[in-house]
Amino acid sequence: MFLSMNWIGDYVDFSGLDKKQLIKNFTLSTAEVEDIYVKGEDTYGVIVAEIASVETHPNSKKLHLLKVNNGKELVDVVCGAPNVRVGMHVAFATEGGCVGGHPINTATVAGFVSHGMCCSKAELGISDDNSGLFEITDDIPLGTDIKTVYDMDDIIFEVDNKSLTNRPDLWGHYGIAREFATITKRPLKPLTLADLTKYDALPEVGVNVKATDLVYRYTALKVQNIQRKESPVNMQIRLFYCGSRPINFLADLTNYVMMELGQPMHAFDNRKVDKIEVQTFPEEFTFKTLDGTDRKIDDKMLMITSGNVPVAIAGVMGGDASKIEDDTDSLLLESATFDGVSVRKTTTRLGLRTDASMRYEKMLDPELCKTATARLLAILLQNDKDVKVVSKFTDAYVRHYETVVIDFDKKFVDRYTGIDITSDAIEDTLTRLGFGVERNGDAFRVTVPSFRATKDVTIKADIIEEITRIYGYDNFEISTSLGALHPVLKEKEQSEEGRMKDILVKSYRMHEVHSYIWSDTAKNRELGIETPENVRIINAQTPEHQYLRVSMIPTLLSFVKENKSYADAYGLFEVGHTVEGLKENGYCLEKKKLGAVFFARRESADVLFMKARDAVLEIVGDILHKDVTFERTDAAFDFEHPANAFSIVVDGNAIGRLSMPYPTVQNAIDKKAAIAFFEISLPAFSALAVSPKKYKEPSKFPAIDIDLTFNALDLSAVRFDDVVKTAKAAAGEVLSDVKMQDIYEGEGATALTVRFSFISAERTLSKQELTPATDAIIAALSAQGLVFKVN
Amino acid sequence: MKEKIEALKLRFEEELKTAATEEAIEALRIAFLGKKGAVAELMTGLRDVADKREAGQLINEFKTAVETELSAAAAALKEAALKAEIRSAKKLNPSLLAKREFGSYHPITLATREVEEVFAGMGFTVEDYAEVVDDYECFEALNIPKHHPARDMQDTYYLENGQLLKTQTSAAQNAIMKKYGAPLRAIFPGRCFRNESTDACHENTFFQMEGMMIDENISISNLIYFMKTMLSEVFKRDIKVRLRPGFFPFVEPGFELDINCLICGGVGCPSCKNSGWLELCPCGMIHPNVLKAGGIDTEKYTGFAFGLGLTRLAMMKYGVKDIRDFNSGNLKSLSQFESL
16 A cells, blocks of 8 residues: 555644654554655656647647747747647746656757657656646646645655554554654644534435345435536545546545545445445346446345445445446445455455455444545535535444453553553553543553454553554563573474484485475376375365375485486485374374485495385484384385385384385386385384383403304395394303394305304303304204205 | 724624615624624633733623614614605595585474574473364464454365364464463474465475463563574574564564564665565564463463564575475485585
């Protein structure tokens, strides 16, 4: 919204104050100012002059040679405007002056000397009308500087509409002026209003509010014999500076009042609209609005009708059939308060937001209806003497807001602010802002003004805002809180998540990435992955993103593919949320997971797989101090390799999966490179307690290592964790460690060398005395398919 | 005897000159000091000498001289060998074949850790929360009425089961208040979702960090203090903050917090639209309705809350110009964030 300091200046005396600084203060006390525009600065030396003669240019159809009377003498001017006429009064830029930043000098135009320039409104910057010269119809002596008559010099500032959503009172200049008056501690001047009681004896307008739940107040007034067609120039300038193109006097007038008071008004042509009903219709129908567009009206949209013929969409836009025409001289003026939520819903459904609807959405003060009519009539009468009011001010006030009264005391303010704002300052601020203040020492009872009471100010905390914003946050002394400090411990899952990231980044040189909580069906398709039908987003931007992700892996695989030019080998991981369908209560089964994918061009699949395995071992071992078993399973997802899919099991709990990619997925990424991945569920991981670390006194005696080699029929079936368990059971406590030393995979034979370490806490062992133990191990392992190979 | 010793001395000096290896020196030692060496021979010859005392002394002097010279020669030889070894050692060059291979954290992780550390130091607990929430948590409990525009479909991703993707980290306020009660100091970073089209400045998925402090007599003055302290720590310099009125249904009064522009220092530049200030985070005193919904006694406690755009903070901190880089998975950008 654009606001004019001249307009605000009608109601607050700014004399002696720096207006630009005031606008900055407005940002700090009321709402953020986005931009400041200084108007009129680049135009000066423009006077009122008369065109004394017009001759056509000998070589140009467009140009005219004029003699212009500047009040003192006739000067030669070359002019290209189509509407030049002898006797016309124009805005004439004199030599040495400036128009829109262009200096005016003596110039030769098409062979003729020109001593100045006749200007259009657009050239003067007061309109976008560039169709011809600005014809001055006001009675002004020739030679008068137009700036002494027209308010071209102004400072306009722009406030983001969003920052005013909670302040319906700030949608017009008068409400803004109240803020400035409070900030500057100067009085707010009253509005000039017409006395509507004068017309109480006249007949009422027929107003019938049927939809009383969607209307607060509907008022109407009929006026006749309006002769003026064009708005006063100063009114046009203000409207233009504030972003509204002047149309004609009647349309401008309703806009002007809306921009001054924030109250939208609508003028119906009284020849077509003589009475009013406010209602909704059960059936859908088409209605042509005054912008010439056909709109679909449904059963929830509030309509203004006249004799049940729709004439306007309430609070949004009038109808084409009843709009003001060039020959309109009688009006039915609407000034009403509609329900803000209803108006907003209507605009959303229609896809049509207007200056009026934007204001209604904010919940306007119904008290404004009457003020706006009185204000409009005052301006009308001032500018068109013969206007006749032909009806009573008709007022259907169907719903009232309750008066809001708030009690509080200074202590409450002190506690909320943490500083000392005096009771006098509190009283002064609230009074200036329009609150009714009753004060008894430090105790206050305030009545919220109607223009703040529709939703904005309802509780004590709202009063705090009023007091502090005017006091100025820059003036606050700041202080720490005196509350007791308590030790802060991170939740187990969070600190474990951090450590997982550290391990993958520092030990495995992997890269953390982020993606989205939904599956990307298109990217999955490129990899040959079917996107599982999971919980759906009903308003996803594209159907490709409608299903929430079940696993972290597919996106990571896509990222791996997209990064192939990055390096020969890299790993990616993400910690993010997934949803595994719905729980019994209908809510999403949401799980945070760590997904990690390894990619390498110059490593074998086996080696890379083991690297992924090691990462899992390190995460579990480092954080939980536990061992992991990998249970071979069927593929749980279509991107897992059916022969190489494992469940990651810790203490009997499955906490995730370690797998190789399905061949076609692998090929879609890179036929030659190796890929391996794992995924860990954080809640499952963190549900496991950290095993205590126990110190074991090392034996003072040396260990004896014995390497034994076994033939394995099927290496993939050997579970080394079982080998360790079996050997320990067979050999007893003396066997302290079992390590795999080597694997030999020759033609038709696979051999496995295992190192068994024996140690005693009491004495040095001899090799001979361990023979029974190694024999027992050999016997036990043969049952597991490991046949001792005689060396 | 004396002549004999002199002759031996001369011979020793001659031979020592040509002894260029450890072996030659050892041979010389054996020849002179060995069991059957020249000195031993002299000792044997002592029997036939009249003044045994003088001759013995001369022999001993000779022996000592030989020993000293031999060990000096041996030491010199070792020294020369060591020098030769050093001279001929291969010279290594650390500038060659250097591989910079580090892992990397997501910039959001780094920014989060940094902010978390600052707040942990001020006694704030760090909380985690779901990304899928319900209408009550995201709106109702935050004093956002039924027909508020924030609930519109164009802003919020709704799920078919009636839940939604949280549009703001404030969605965790209610649960955290219920979990801890008052007094309370907590921050909760998290992923948020807004149903909007993306460009260099907009993402539908981004990170915020919410913070709350609730205690007896928490004031606006405290809020400014904590925000200023926290931001100065995060940006590692003294940050000027200013509050402006701002409207958010879950706070009253509500503020927009600006910091002095980090690029121009506050004098005005294109980044701050010449205002000298950058809008950084909405904050305010927690609305009594929100405290009540969280089961907190509003007569006894007040509190403040703030929402920090972590993604924006990371962009400012690291100079990332396109917000879409964060979720791109592109290692050419992301691998640069190796550590804090």
